[in-house]
Amino acid sequence: MTRSRCLCGAVTWDAEGPFQFMSHCHCSRCRKAHGTPFATYVAASASGFRSSGREGVGRWESSPGFFRYFCTRCGSVVPGDPWQGLVFLPAGCLEEDPGARPEAHIFVASRASWFEIRDSLPRFDAYPPGLDAPAQPDRPPPDPPGPAPRGSCLCGGVAYVVEGQPLRARNCHCSRCRKARGAAHASNLVTSVDGVRFTRGVEGVASYKVPEAQFFTQTFCRTCGGPVPRIDRERNFAIVPMGTLDDDPGMRPQAHIFVGSKAPWYEIQDELPKYAEYAPAT
Incomplete structure (x- = not known):
């Protein structure tokens, strides 16, 4: 059990x-x-x-x-x-x-x-052999292409562009990120607080802050539950869940953080730096 x-x-x-x-x-x-x-x-x-x-x-x-x-x-x-x-x-x-x-x-x-x-x-490329289920085509991005990378939630009701310069991108293995995303780890891109502009649906964004945490907050679409960027004005940056991006942001994850809390069923196979908790300040 x-x-x-x-x-x-x-x-x-x-x-x-x-x-x-x-x-x-x-x-x-x-x-x-x-x-x-x-x-x-x-x-x-x-x-x-x-x-x-x-x-x-x-x-x-x-x-x-x-x-x-x-x-x-x-x-x-x-x-x-x-x-x-x-x-x-x-x-x-x-x-x-x-x-x-x-x-x-x-x-x-x-x-x-x-x-x-x-x-x-x-x-x-799709389902493994022997699994008889139809594969669906990718959903098109809700906004037309432009000079800045686009992103959107699962239903497309919330959309945004990343107009700021990416500052860092990291894979976080902490238990909060794993539960928030229901995945092996979160992959987050950080930009300036005004570096993300919502193009639609900002009124449909919900948020949940972990009561005992100083900052940890999950923001998501009320309609589909899909994560969306969080604008953290207290710390003066924006956090973009990279899986929601519709275009390549031009930056790759640079490190694994909180590997001391890594899921036991997941093995890190790349050569990125690994830190038991936060990465050193740069």
């Missing part, structure tokens, strides 16, 4: 093993839903799945007949409807080691241009 919860703890779920089909999905819908370069899901039997707090769960139909579920209070991705007797769990929300390990990368044809796959797991 493994336990999981969203960032705020309003939605919790337990699942019984054995767990199977753990994979990293690079499709644009997963990247938008999680705000990360890829999403990692692991399957469990629906018969051994229990959840509480479902009255606080929202959903959005990201493709015909397929819904994405999220906590309406904090924006975390939560499990959806069973499929063929299985429930697919966002691995970043797991509180224990499920014993399973990633088996493949799927939808690598939709991989983010700024992210490189460095491990030796099998790679598939």
